Amino acid sequence: RAARADGPCAAGTSQQRHVAKEPPLPMSAAIERKSLDPAEEPVDEVLQIPPSLLTCGGCQQNIGDRYFLKAIDQYWHEDCLSCDLCGCRLGEVGRRLYYKLGRKLCRRDYLRLFGQDGLCASCDKRIRAYEMTMRVKDKVYHLECFKCAACQKHFCVGDRYLLINSDIVCEQDIYEWTKINGMI
Numbered sequence: 001r002a003a004r005a006d007g008p009c010a011a012g013t014s015q016q017r018h019v020a021k022e023p024p025l026p027m028s029a030a031i032e033r034k035s036l037d038p039a040e041e042p043v044d045e046v047l048q049i050p051p052s053l054l055t056c057g058g059c060q061q062n063i064g065d066r067y068f069l070k071a072i073d074q075y076w077h078e079d080c081l082s083c084d085l086c087g088c089r090l091g092e093v094g095r096r097l098y099y100k101l102g103r104k105l106c107r108r109d110y111l112r113l114f115g116q117d118g119l120c121a122s123c124d125k126r127i128r129a130y131e132m133t134m135r136v137k138d139k140v141y142h143l144e145c146f147k148c149a150a151c152q153k154h155f156c157v158g159d160r161y162l163l164i165n166s167d168i169v170c171e172q173d174i175y176e177w178t179k180i181n182g183m184i
Contacts, residue, residue, distance in 0.1 A: 056080050072099055085109040113138070120145050121166040136163050150177040 054063040057072065058080025069076040069091050081090045081097070083106040090097045090106060098110035105113070112119050118127045122145035127133055134146040134155075147154045148161070150173035155161060160171040169177045 058082075071097055072104070083109055085113075113140075122146075122168075136168070139163070139166055141168075148173055150180075 054075050056077045057074030069081050078091050084103040088106050098105040120142045121139035122141050132143050134141045148170040149167040161168050162174050
């Protein structure tokens, strides 16, 4: 375990390893709204497919609805095409969805996890693509926000801490912090 410094880690120490966020890859896909009513929608390849062969990419059931969606080279019931994290209906929130690591994501969740305008788990402010960050599990923090919630000391590589929700608490302050916050 590295010795704890009284202040923020000195820049350029051999122990310190902060990684700049990479710019996001273009992973968005268009969502097309389709109709089985030829009066509303020009006849295209969808209308030439027998209805029994239109299978929903979500529930794997046949699509018998008048309106349905096409995204990620699959057809979807409107209720089945949803964000894998927050559950919002992707056909309602916009004309695009984000597909990365096998997950369908709305714009907000994509940016929060991978994008140039992600949100810091501590201050809930934007994180730009060029900013240095610290990542703990699925949480991302500005370097200046990666500090103990109790004593405000910044962490160095090797320091031990506990993550509770989005709060990071150092080993020395964990008992007092949980007591003050009604967790004991």
